[in-house]
Amino acid sequence: MCLFSCCSMIDLRRIMCRGGLELLCDSEKIHKVNVDLPNGAESDDFTMKHLLSWVRTNLIKERPEMFMKGDTVRPGVLVLVNDCDWELSGQLDTRIEEKDVIVFISTLHGG
Numbered sequence: 001m002c003l004f005s006c007c008s009m010i011d012l013r014r015i016m017c018r019g020g021l022e023l024l025c026d027s028e029k030i031h032k033v034n035v036d037l038p039n040g041a042e043s044d045d046f047t048m049k050h051l052l053s054w055v056r057t058n059l060i061k062e063r064p065e066m067f068m069k070g071d072t073v074r075p076g077v078l079v080l081v082n083d084c085d086w087e088l089s090g091q092l093d094t095r096i097e098e099k100d101v102i103v104f105i106s107t108l109h110g111g
Contacts, residue, residue, distance in 0.1 A: 013099045015055065019106035021077070024067055025059050033058075048081070049092040051102065067104070076108035 015031040022029040035054050037046055049071060056064050066074065072092055073079055079086040080103040086094050096102070 011098050012096070012102065014101045015059065016101070016103045017059075018103065019078075021067060021104050021106045024061065024063055026061050031059060043098070044095070046096045047092060048079070048086060048090075048094040048096060051096050052092070055104075073104065076106060078105040078107055079103070080105070 011034050013032065015033055017025050017029055017031075025031070035046075035051065037043065038050055052068065052072065056068055060067055067077065068074060079091075080101075081089060081094055081096070082101055083103075
């Protein structure tokens with residue numbers, strides 16, 4: 001969270017991790033967060049690519065390779081933005097706005 005009033009931030013209603021991904025985030029399933037915008041970025045420019053980088057740095061506490069591969073989520077992780085599959089809204093280019101709800105669900109389970 002930014003301590004300076006000169007910084008721009010996005011206030012997300014919730015980031016939720018389900019299907020086992022919460023274990024990578026100290027077993028917390030729901031996160032209410034304020035995300036600092038990248039240097040020089042406007043809130044209209046904030047995308048899932050920026051958010052995933054922030055999540056990897058700030059929410060994932062262990063084994064980030066189980067959540068991300070490169071700059072995107074691993075195959076088998078379903079991403080919903082306001083209950084809509086991100087594949088329908090542009091994946092990494094999906095714009096994130098104030099009060100959006102982001103859900104990450106692992107569809108891969110051991111047995």
